[in-house]
Amino acid sequence: MDNFSNDKVDIESLRRKAFNYRWATLEEDVIPLTAADPDFPVAPEIREAINHYCSDGYFSYCPPEGLMDFKLAIAQWYSERYNAICEPQHILPVNSAAHGLFIAANTILEPGDNAIIPDPVDFLFRKSIEAAGAEVRTCPIDENTAWQSIDALEGLIDDRTKAIFICNPNNPIGKKLPTDFLNDLIILAEKHQLWIVSDEIWADITFGEPTKSLLNKELADYSKKIVVSGLSKNFGLAGLRIGYVICPNQQVFDSIFKSSGHQSTAFGISGLSQMAGAAAFSKAGYWLEEFKLHLIKMRSMTLDFINKAEFLSSVEPDATYLAFPKIKNTDLKADELVQLIHQQARVALVPGGKEWFEQQSEGHIRICYATSEQLLREAFDRIITIQSKIIR
Ligand SMILES: Cc1ncc(COP(=O)(O)O)c(C=O)c1O
Numbered sequence: 001m002d003n004f005s006n007d008k009v010d011i012e013s014l015r016r017k018a019f020n021y022r023w024a025t026l027e028e029d030v031i032p033l034t035a036a037d038p039d040f041p042v043a044p045e046i047r048e049a050i051n052h053y054c055s056d057g058y059f060s061y062c063p064p065e066g067l068m069d070f071k072l073a074i075a076q077w078y079s080e081r082y083n084a085i086c087e088p089q090h091i092l093p094v095n096s097a098a099h100g101l102f103i104a105a106n107t108i109l110e111p112g113d114n115a116i117i118p119d120p121v122d123f124l125f126r127k128s129i130e131a132a133g134a135e136v137r138t139c140p141i142d143e144n145t146a147w148q149s150i151d152a153l154e155g156l157i158d159d160r161t162k163a164i165f166i167c168n169p170n171n172p173i174g175k176k177l178p179t180d181f182l183n184d185l186i187i188l189a190e191k192h193q194l195w196i197v198s199d200e201i202w203a204d205i206t207f208g209e210p211t212k213s214l215l216n217k218e219l220a221d222y223s224k225k226i227v228v229s230g231l232s233k234n235f236g237l238a239g240l241r242i243g244y245v246i247c248p249n250q251q252v253f254d255s256i257f258k259s260s261g262h263q264s265t266a267f268g269i270s271g272l273s274q275m276a277g278a279a280a281f282s283k284a285g286y287w288l289e290e291f292k293l294h295l296i297k298m299r300s301m302t303l304d305f306i307n308k309a310e311f312l313s314s315v316e317p318d319a320t321y322l323a324f325p326k327i328k329n330t331d332l333k334a335d336e337l338v339q340l341i342h343q344q345a346r347v348a349l350v351p352g353g354k355e356w357f358e359q360q361s362e363g364h365i366r367i368c369y370a371t372s373e374q375l376l377r378e379a380f381d382r383i384i385t386i387q388s389k390i391i392r
Pocket of ligand 1: 036098229230
């Protein structure tokens, strides 16, 4: 557990490098439990691979369809961890999971089409569909079970519906999708000939049963499954902008590749990022396991805090390093609560609300607990201290 002890969090470095509502963007006395980006340095094997890649001084163009070492490492990871059928030649490394979602949406949607997304879910889902000129339709997801009603999904489908997007495990609710739901979803998609786009960037961060990937061999076979993922959450590589799209066959790969713009060299992923990604998957699995053991402790500290905070209530997340408690016993809206906690407790959080996580996320706050025990304890103590100013 040494890689995740209190002294491993280097706040000086984070203040220089951790943007996106984190250390580098906030006042010095504020603890950020905001963007889902760990406070720990990455695995030593990844740092060694980066040093090695840099050592001969060459940074030439890479193949537009991605480096085979990275594609092989992804395919092996998916087949070993997720019992998946996944061919390296059908994987396109891209510069982030975010971009992977944009490429997938752009490939399968045309202006005037529509696609269904869960509510709540990360804002990238809406953005990628709207960027393709298509309309977003939301279907509520049950916070307790992570199910969406198949009838409700079917009720949203018309002749311009082309895809159902899922987030497994779900950001922000921190739950993985049940196997029965995935099977029912595949049957529904096949009936209406819809694409299923599964964002699995959180798949490696689960407690208990592993995530059932859409590509798991035990699920029904279907030729319109696309998986998007990345290495920001499991291996802390957000700043290297590194992700991938897994396609079911050569034809889909060719379409995804075409709309990626990689061949023009205007878009693409750096060789350095791909080598770092290959090292993560092939050498740093042990580090991820240690990280998860640390996260189990941080999750239980977070749930204890939520129980103690009379203005919050939560279901237990079984994946991600996010908690998404509901606000209660206060007149404050989520953004007002987050503002008050920022100003008076000096802790930064993310408010629920349509801008970040769709309509159903109103009345919640999101806490990222991928930090040290000491920092998390300090943040929670500070919030509890101002509890009387919150409860009405
Ligand atoms: C569900 C989901 N998809 C995609 C992303 C973006 O990942 P990346 O850093 O690879 O763009 C995030 C980041 O929070 C996320 O939660």
